[in-house]
Amino acid sequence: MGVVTGADLAREPFLSDVRTADLTRLAKAARFTQIPAGRRIFNESDPAERFWIIRDGTVAVDLQMPGRGPVVIETFGPGAVLGWSWLFRPYRWRLGGFAATPVQAIELDGRLVRTLCAVDPSLGYELTRRFAELVVERLEATQTRLLELSDVNPVNDASLS
Template sequence: MTVADLGREPFLRGMRGADLARLATAARPVEIPAGRRILTESAPAENFWLVREGTVDLDLKLPGQGTTVIDTLGPGMVLGWSWMFRPYRWRFGAVARTRVEAVEFDGRLVRTLSAVDPSLGYELTRRFAEVMAERLQSARLRMADLSMAPAG
């Protein structure tokens, strides 16, 4: 991945060229087939992805209700933030709804790069915090909808 490629990604737009150059060392393009589980709740979290094409369903295991889709991610969105925080385990699951083209990042390497360059770490943390707030709100609304649904 080049700095120019990463600079066009909505999640990274506006980042300094030096930060993008560091991130490029941890990035690679990937294709994920439809139906493949990308994240398994509670499994080790070691990567994150920028979705370029396709859609991904974020899901959550609910006691007594099985796995429920809480959000759908599409092009321009980021998948995975649990790699940033101990214990580095996925808090949600995710499945490719369609074939997905993405940029995959090695989260362990990005954590190291962020430790070496705190301004990069701050910028990523700020951006991921915004994503986390949006996702948690979406999950809350979805769970509220489920609790209002008539029992069938």
């Protein structure tokens, strides 16, 4: 697989239009990784110290629900970014995740990326903006999934009159 380069990162949709110099710096925090099917990648409440760009395979993100156990909220495949908790305090996973199939990914060291962002505020702003958009998308998807799983029926407005 070799060393991750800025060119490797530029091919990923999430980072496709980031400045070349920034991609070169980010590549220093990156490595190629393979994750076998069934392996837990992270658990709710554990320290969040990395994130991944999925190149091949599928990852399922789950949430521990009282009385139900883990519930898969969403699955992600090639091109998806996995993990944002490394960027926001308290740097702990809000959800869990496991490899639903064998996964090939680019893994980035979140602590080192945070340092790069602190040194270069324009990089910090760009990544924070991209991850904030990702968080909003994921929260909306989670809300939809939880509503689908809910046993609660919506209130009939006609019954209120």
